[in-house]
Amino acid sequence: MIKLALLASGNGTNVQQIAEYFKDSEDVKVELVIVNKKDAYVRQRARNLGIDEVYYDRNSFYNTNIVLEMLEKRGIDYIVLAGFLWLIPNNLIKSYNNRIINIHPALLPKYGGKGMYGYNVHKAVIENKEKESGITIHYVNERYDEGQIIFQAKCYILPNDTADDLASKIHLLEKEYFPKVIESVVVSQ
Ligand code: GAR
Numbered sequence: 001m002i003k004l005a006l007l008a009s010g011n012g013t014n015v016q017q018i019a020e021y022f023k024d025s026e027d028v029k030v031e032l033v034i035v036n037k038k039d040a041y042v043r044q045r046a047r048n049l050g051i052d053e054v055y056y057d058r059n060s061f062y063n064t065n066i067v068l069e070m071l072e073k074r075g076i077d078y079i080v081l082a083g084f085l086w087l088i089p090n091n092l093i094k095s096y097n098n099r100i101i102n103i104h105p106a107l108l109p110k111y112g113g114k115g116m117y118g119y120n121v122h123k124a125v126i127e128n129k130e131k132e133s134g135i136t137i138h139y140v141n142e143r144y145d146e147g148q149i150i151f152q153a154k155c156y157i158l159p160n161d162t163a164d165d166l167a168s169k170i171h172l173l174e175k176e177y178f179p180k181v182i183e184s185v186v187v188s189q
Helices: 013-021 042-049 058-063 066-073 090-095 118-127 163-188
Strands: 002-008 028-035 052-055 078-081 100-104 132-139 149-156
Touching (some): 002 013, 013 028, 013 042, 028 042, 028 066, 028 163, 042 052, 066 090, 118 163, 132 163, 149 163
Parallel strands (some): 002 078, 028 052, 078 100
Antiparallel strands (some): 100 132, 132 149
């Protein structure tokens, strides 16, 4: 069984979709949800799904090996960032080289980098009157949004679309593709 740890910071719609997709899988299991915000709604979602969830603060992530030790103790094979908004610490990058996957709600390399996450991305895309946006699923390295791209999917933006409209389109793409792409990466490697 290939074991995933999902890292999340917020609402957790992606965590929910990934967990539901792999619920009956014989190959892949969502073993653990790791959260970096104490009051994130994703914690409740994980509990409702019957998945262990654990919270770590900034100090634990960046100045200790607690997170890495937990991942190793639970036999985690892949880390999936499902709306996780911090840079991944170097000890995790080293130990999970090419085994950390992120989803970004835009067509990288555009609209990536520090501060470009979630709704901020959609606002910037709409303000710049882009005609299309999309999702990028990529490996994670030590810099924000710069790891090797695995998959992209596009959506069109209509002239009157708001950032909320775009967010809805992006969530549909995430739902449709993220779990399948994770599966194809972890099962094929
Ligand atoms: C998702 O749209 C994801 O692509 C984005 O945060 C949202 C989390 O939603 N990730 C980033 O912006 C990473 N830079 P969720 O908590 O409902 O899954």
